[in-house]
Amino acid sequence: xxxxxxxxxxxxxxxxxxxxxxxxxxxxxxxxxxxxxxxxxxxxxxxxxxxxxxxxxxxxxxxxxxxxxxxxxxxxxxxxxxxxxxxxxxxxxxxxxxxxxxxxxxxxxxxxxxxxxxxxxxxxxxxxxxxxxxxxxxxxxxxxxxxxxxxxxxxxxxxxx
Numbered sequence: 001x002x003x004x005x006x007x008x009x010x011x012x013x014x015x016x017x018x019x020x021x022x023x024x025x026x027x028x029x030x031x032x033x034x035x036x037x038x039x040x041x042x043x044x045x046x047x048x049x050x051x052x053x054x055x056x057x058x059x060x061x062x063x064x065x066x067x068x069x070x071x072x073x074x075x076x077x078x079x080x081x082x083x084x085x086x087x088x089x090x091x092x093x094x095x096x097x098x099x100x101x102x103x104x105x106x107x108x109x110x111x112x113x114x115x116x117x118x119x120x121x122x123x124x125x126x127x128x129x130x131x132x133x134x135x136x137x138x139x140x141x142x143x144x145x146x147x148x149x150x151x152x153x154x155x156x157x158x159x160x161x
Contacts, residue, residue, distance in 0.1 A: 059118035070095035
């Protein structure tokens with residue numbers, strides 16, 4: 001029984017790290033907890049799943065709630081407004097990622113359910129697809145956009161930079 005609990009905990013830990021970033025989750029899981037990067041086909045399937053979670057949360061009411069809560073927590077962590085703009089934005093991005101990963105694990109466990117399920121188009125990340133640099137840049141920017149509800153000038157103004 002203990003072995004099963006440990007396996008479940010490790011799986012949850014890996015999924016948590018994967019969900020912190022649609023495109024960098026495997027690196028985070030490897031760097032933070034020593035998880036091995038899977039074969040390309042598995043890695044692509046996991047990236048699609050994580051990206052679908054991020055997009056689903058962003059499209060619905062949850063995205064606004066996560067962004068607001070991340071902002072409020074950021075303010076709570078820096079009551080004297082000592083963070084410079086870059087530090088504030090970094091914390092805000094990490095808190096947003098934490099919210100997405102946490103919600104994903106709660107959904108996996110059947111504790112919560114996403115009732116507002118937006119239609120998400122099929123996500124094609126296959127290595128068989130030849131992406132040009134513009135398309136790859138778009139995919140990377142998509143993650144940045146999620147993590148930054150306001151543009152950087154607004155964040156610098158709000159954080160106090």
